[in-house]
Structure formats: structure tokens, C-alpha cells
Amino acid sequence: MARPVVVEAQGLVRRFGTATVLAGVDLRVGPGTIVAIFGPNGAGKTTLLRILATLLAPSAGAVSLFGNDAFGSHAGVLRRRIGLVAHETFLYPDLTATENLLYYARLYRIDDGSERAAELLAWAGLDAHRTRPVRSFSRGMAQRLALARALLHRPELLLLDEPFSGLDAAGAEAVETTLARMREAGGTVVLTTHDVARGLALSDRACILNRGRLAWESLGRAPADAFAAAYRRVVGDG
Amino acid sequence: MLAILWKDLRIEWRTKEMLSSLAVLAVLLVLTLTFAGQAGTVGASAGRLAGALWVAFLFAGLLGIQRSFLLERENQCLAGLLVSPVDATSLFLAKLVGNVIVLGLMQALIVPLGALFMGSGMAANLPALAVVLALGNIGFAAVATVFAAAAVRTRAREVMLPLLVLPLLLPLVILVVKATGAVLGGTSLGEVGPSLTYLLAFDAIYCTAGWMLFEFVVRE
Numbered sequence: 502m503a504r505p506v507v508v509e510a511q512g513l514v515r516r517f518g519t520a521t522v523l524a525g526v527d528l529r530v531g532p533g534t535i536v537a538i539f540g541p542n543g544a545g546k547t548t549l550l551r552i553l554a555t556l557l558a559p560s561a562g563a564v565s566l567f568g569n570d571a572f573g574s575h576a577g578v579l580r581r582r583i584g585l586v587a588h589e590t591f592l593y594p595d596l597t598a599t600e601n602l603l604y605y606a607r608l609y610r611i612d613d614g615s616e617r618a619a620e621l622l623a624w625a626g627l628d629a630h631r632t633r634p635v636r637s638f639s640r641g642m643a644q645r646l647a648l649a650r651a652l653l654h655r656p657e658l659l660l661l662d663e664p665f666s667g668l669d670a671a672g673a674e675a676v677e678t679t680l681a682r683m684r685e686a687g688g689t690v691v692l693t694t695h696d697v698a699r700g701l702a703l704s705d706r707a708c709i710l711n712r713g714r715l716a717w718e719s720l721g722r723a724p725a726d727a728f729a730a731a732y733r734r735v736v737g738d739g
Numbered sequence: 740m741l742a743i744l745w746k747d748l749r750i751e752w753r754t755k756e757m758l759s760s761l762a763v764l765a766v767l768l769v770l771t772l773t774f775a776g777q778a779g780t781v782g783a784s785a786g787r788l789a790g791a792l793w794v795a796f797l798f799a800g801l802l803g804i805q806r807s808f809l810l811e812r813e814n815q816c817l818a819g820l821l822v823s824p825v826d827a828t829s830l831f832l833a834k835l836v837g838n839v840i841v842l843g844l845m846q847a848l849i850v851p852l853g854a855l856f857m858g859s860g861m862a863a864n865l866p867a868l869a870v871v872l873a874l875g876n877i878g879f880a881a882v883a884t885v886f887a888a889a890a891v892r893t894r895a896r897e898v899m900l901p902l903l904v905l906p907l908l909l910p911l912v913i914l915v916v917k918a919t920g921a922v923l924g925g926t927s928l929g930e931v932g933p934s935l936t937y938l939l940a941f942d943a944i945y946c947t948a949g950w951m952l953f954e955f956v957v958r959e
Contacts, residue, residue, distance in 0.1 A: 554822050555822065556818055556822055558958075577824045577826055578824070580822055580823060581824045585822050587815065589814045589815035590814045591814060591815060591818060591819025591822075592814050592816070592819075593746065593810070593814070593816055594814065595754050596746070596749065596750065600746075600749070604742060604745075604746050605819070605823070607741075608742055608820070608824070610824075650819075
């Protein structure tokens, strides 16, 4: 039996007051796929991810996740299958790295919470800093912990808003490896990034969001020159 | 629910920001109000002390309850909660219980101080006083928790919260001040029974309304 489409957005519109941030976005993402969404600042990338994470309801249009209405009665169950890394880390500054992960492990009712937290702290290279409050972390360390938090409950759909922001080369490489492994295991990733080279290398499909619309979408892996030409055509040189 | 409550209490234990600021504000308010009311005139002191105490509890309490949501605002932790499978009801209950605990701790510090300055003997009626304060705290925290969740996302939250909460709390405040004054004056719990029944009813209404509204307030 065919596995259901993981993400299906139809005619997504989101308005904030009089400003229309998303103006009718259609997006379909299957299992085992990494989709990279590019676009200039203010294109609506973050808003799109927040809607897919069920954090924000669309003003119009529909979102289905794993074949279920994202804002219906199954929303709680769906959230268990989603991981989100946003611009902000969702981490409590006065808790230590371990305490933050254990707290989220309890929210997600993870049975092996302590082991999983220790495993992800090691993955994030934060083992030596596990008892330090997050307030004392650098931007890159906090970003690595935020990624660990999002991976804690082994999500099937990972939504990443600028995941490489603040990461050093080793950190970015660890993230790339993890995402590639997740894809091999049938997981789905939707990410936004301004790091074109990394985003194109990692993704199976690339999209350009501009002024609230999906203005361009590649059929498969996007070659850098074709993407650059499309970006110039759709967005302009800026 | 317990995970959120544990986290809130742990952060408070570590930082002591909420309890210390609440206690300082409440002490200042109680002192100001008791001295303004000519401390030492024993006949009317219980009623006056009750009024002074609840003014302090309300203003300091609003500060504390607001702080419980400001905690979630830093690094957008509230969004982290909202993308988790935790339902809004559990979040409401955790915040409500946490806020009631902090209000209770603040009162444990402030009430003896107020009684000392007002010359009100309260030791004999301590259990009755605890019941009245607890009932007042539950209703107060239920209303303030809902509105603090809404106000925390507004720019004028320091002004918004008292403006939204205090008018709604007026019936409860009148009841709880009268009941507190009565037990501080030596009246037994049985004699303030009708007030306690009304307080219980208000608590039930406020908690049920909060329970039902919280999902909408926190997600919209």
C-alpha cells in the first residue's frame, strides 16, 4: 500500500491584519524527502513552517499532515510526529541543557528520556556542558541544543527554519548527516535556509517562495545554475 | 501537567525572582496601608488588615502571575509547548497550581507581618484563615492565569492585566475580604459558611471558564 503524503497544503493564505504574508501556497511532500524552501526576507517562509507545525492556523486553505487535518481533532497526535526548529530555541535559559531536554522528553512522554537526552547531548557535542544553564550558551551551542530538542522524540516530519544559523562547520555537518539518515529511514524534512549551496546539496527538491507564493519548484534535485537562474527570474538580483 | 509545574517551580527555586519581588511589593503595600489606616485601633483592625492584605495580594499576585508567563516568552518557549502534544488544559492547570502555590508562599510571609503591625491575634484562627485564603487564591489565580496568557503577547501587558482582571475579580474580592476580616477577628469557619459557599461557587465558575477559554486564548 502506498504511504500517505506527509505534508499537503492547499491554497494556504495567512493574513496578519491587513498584510497578506501567504497568498495561496500549495505544497506536497512525500515520505523520505527533504524539501528546501528559499526566498528573500519577508517571503513567508517562517509563517509557512509555523502553519505546518500547527502553531499558527491559516486564514484560508487547508493543511493535511500524514493524511489528517492538521487543525482537526487529531492535532495533538500529529504534534507527537512533528519536530520544529524555529528562529528562537524554545529553551529555558535558567534550566541546564539536560533539564531542558528532560522537560521536553516528559512533554512528549518519551520512555527512555534520560538515555535519549544523553545520546542527543553527545550528538550535539554538548556533553561537557550538560549541567550548565542555557543562559550561558553561545548562539551556536543553543542552536545545537535546539536541534537536539527537536530530534528528541524521533519525529517523522522535521520542520527547520534556518537550521544552520549560528552553527560552525562541524555542527552544520552533523546536522546534514542526521538529516540524510532521517531521509534514508523514511523521514521527511522541510527546511528554509539562505545557505543556497548547503540547501541545494542536501535537498531532493527546492522551492522559491516570494511574496507569499511558491514562485518556482524543481522537479527533483535542483542544479545550482538552474536554481540561480530561476531565483534571478523570480526574485531579482537582490 | 506535572512536567510543566515541575519546570516552573524549579526555575523559581533557582532564580527566586517571582517570590522575592512579590514579597517585597506585598510587604511595602501592607506596611503602607496599615500605617495609613492608623495601626493599633483594635476594634476595627481585623477588617482593615483584611483589606490591606488583599490589596497587597492582588497587586503582588498579578505581578507574579504575569511573571509565570514571561518565563514562557523568553526564547518563545510557549511556542515550544504549543507544538508539543500537551493540550492547553494541562498547561492551564499547571500554571494555575503553580500560581496558587506561589500566592500561598507569599501569604505565609505577609500575613504574620501584617498581623504583627495591626496587632491582630490570628494564631487561634489560623486553619480558618488558611481555608479562606486558599479559596480566594484559587479564584484569583484562575482569572489572572487566563488573562496573563493573553496579555503576555501584548505590548502594554503591565497595564492590560490589572485592567482586564480586577473588574472581573470584584465580586470575589468583596467576599474574600469580608471572610478574611471575619476570621482575623475571631469568627469561626462555620460562621462564615455562606461566604465560603459563594467563594467556592466563584472558584468553580472561574476555573471552568478558564479551562474552557484557555485553548482559544493561548493559541489565537
